[in-house]
Amino acid sequence: MSGYLKTHWRHGIFLLLGAIFVYAGSVKVENPQAMADSIAAFGILPVILINPIALGLPVFEITAGVLLIVGWWRRVAALAILLAVAAYTVAIGSALARGITVDCGCFGFGPPTRARMWIDFGRDLIFLGAAAFSYFTLARQIRAQRRS
Amino acid sequence: MFVRDLGGVAAIFAISMLASAALNRVSGRPMALIYQSPEQRLSAELSRLVDTPPIYPSEVPTIELAEFRKQVENASALILDARSASFYEQAHVPGALNLARDEFAHDYQALKDRLDTFRDKPIVVYCTGGSCRDSRLVAAALISLGFSDVKVFAGGWDEWTQAGLPTETAKK
Numbered sequence: 577m578s579g580y581l582k583t584h585w586r587h588g589i590f591l592l593l594g595a596i597f598v599y600a601g602s603v604k605v606e607n608p609q610a611m612a613d614s615i616a617a618f619g620i621l622p623v624i625l626i627n628p629i630a631l632g633l634p635v636f637e638i639t640a641g642v643l644l645i646v647g648w649w650r651r652v653a654a655l656a657i658l659l660a661v662a663a664y665t666v667a668i669g670s671a672l673a674r675g676i677t678v679d680c681g682c683f684g685f686g687p688p689t690r691a692r693m694w695i696d697f698g699r700d701l702i703f704l705g706a707a708a709f710s711y712f713t714l715a716r717q718i719r720a721q722r723r724s
Numbered sequence: 725m726f727v728r729d730l731g732g733v734a735a736i737f738a739i740s741m742l743a744s745a746a747l748n749r750v751s752g753r754p755m756a757l758i759y760q761s762p763e764q765r766l767s768a769e770l771s772r773l774v775d776t777p778p779i780y781p782s783e784v785p786t787i788e789l790a791e792f793r794k795q796v797e798n799a800s801a802l803i804l805d806a807r808s809a810s811f812y813e814q815a816h817v818p819g820a821l822n823l824a825r826d827e828f829a830h831d832y833q834a835l836k837d838r839l840d841t842f843r844d845k846p847i848v849v850y851c852t853g854g855s856c857r858d859s860r861l862v863a864a865a866l867i868s869l870g871f872s873d874v875k876v877f878a879g880g881w882d883e884w885t886q887a888g889l890p891t892e893t894a895k896k
Contacts, residue, residue, distance in 0.1 A: 579760050608748070608755050609826065616759055626759035628741060636740035643736070652732030654773060688855065704794065716727060 590644050590654070593706050596659055597641030603684045604634035614681030616669050617688075637659070639657035644710070651714040665700040668693060696698055762825060766861050769828035773871065784790045784863040787886060792848060792877040799845035801806060802838070806858040807881065817850065817884055818892040825851075825858040839871075848872045853880025 591607055604611045607658050612630035615621060623630060637660065643653035664682065679688035680696045750756050760768070787795075795801040796817055803820040807811045812822040821838065822832045832839065836858075847866060851858035863874045877884075885891065 612755070612759050613762065616761065623848035625761050627755055627757055628745070629761075631744040631755065632737070635744040635747075639736055639740055649732060649736075652729050652736065655726075655729045656733045656736050682809055711729075713731075723893065 581624055586710075590647075590650065590693065593657060593703070593710060594641040594644035594653070596703070597637045597644070598662075599641075600683050601634040601637030601641060603647075604681065605638065611681055614679050615678075617678040618671055619676070619713075620670065633660075650720065651711065652714060654707060654711035654714055658704070658711050661700055661703045662709050665697065665704055667713065668697045668700060675719055696724060702709040727759070729796050733814075751861030755809075762857060766825055766828055766865055770865055770868065771780060773832060784860050784867065786878040787848060787875050789879050791881055792826040792850075792879070793889065794804055796847065801848045802842045804847060804862065805881075806847045806849050806851040806862040811852075811881075813893070813895055814892050815891040817881070818890055820850075820892075823828075823849070823862055825862050828862065831880075839866075843870065844872050845873060847874070848877050850877040850880045850884070853878075853884075856880060 580639075608630045611634065612626050615626050615630055616623075636656070640653045640656040640660070643649045644657065664680070668678075670678055672690075677688045677690055679685055679694065680693065682696055682699075760790045796803060797821060799819060803817055805820040806823060807816075807854055808824050808826060808827050809822055812820075812824070816822070821841075823835060847863075849859040849863045849866070851862075859868045859876045859878075859880065863876050866874045
């Protein structure tokens with residue numbers, strides 16, 4: 577693949593991942609109570625953290641998504657998304673392993689099903705790959721620039 | 725570099741938490757700092773109407789689609805939609821009224837005249853379907869308030885629409 581195409585391909589992934597996070601955050605920011613119910617259903621976080629996280633996480637997703645799109649603090653934004661998706665993947669994976677059926681609340685809210693949870697888990701693995709690619713590509717770029 | 729990036733992530737997280745806390749404070753309906761389950765929130769709503777009555781969600785009888793459909797078509801029961809207003813306004817079972825679980829006290833007051841005529845008559849509550857609990861909670865709350873013939877259509881909105889049955893769109 578030529579350098580030109582490689583660069584555009586990379587930018588495409590940054591923009592797509594950023595846009596997905598802005599969308600996911602904006603869907604949740606309107607309904608913090610449903611978000612809190614979703615978080616509570618996982619049974620992972622202590623009660624005292626549920627509402628602050630339900631309020632803060634969508635804003636965090638929007639901020640990281642916007643930064644990844646506009647390119648300001650892009651590497652940090654990619655790491656933020658990588659860590660967030662890793663946390664979501666672990667949360668859904670643990671719920672699947674524990675046999676509990678929960679609504680991940682990732683892109684809105686609805687009745688949970690096991691099938692939907694497996695789809696969410698698979699989708700998170702793809703996002704995890706895209707976020708890891710974004711962060712490590714940007715980190716490698718910086719290291720290469722410093723060496724030259 | 726990784727540690728510095730982690731510091732950046734922590735900064736974004738901290739700013740997001742502070743910004744969201746500030747937004748929550750100025751919003752029309754700020755969320756409490758400590759999480760309350762749907763049951764606790766409904767109890768709080770109920771306590772605005774009467775002295776904190778007990779709720780026994782597991783005791784609410786349920787009906788199947790065939791019986792629910794008959795009641796809707798014959799208008800032989802008061803049908804209540806326990807989902808939030810935004811879902812109700814998108815579409816609902818024909819003739820259903822919206823008694824949302826999270827707006828229980830407000831909706832109950834708004835529907836009080838109509839509800840009072842059904843104190844001893846059949847009432848059926850539904851929510852999304854699947855494992856949604858709102859219909860059971862609202863039905864239990866109505867039983868707590870003295871309504872004697874309250875049932876839940878457990879299949880809910882999902883089963884109704886999957887069966888291709890008619891729907892209605894209307895504002896609350």
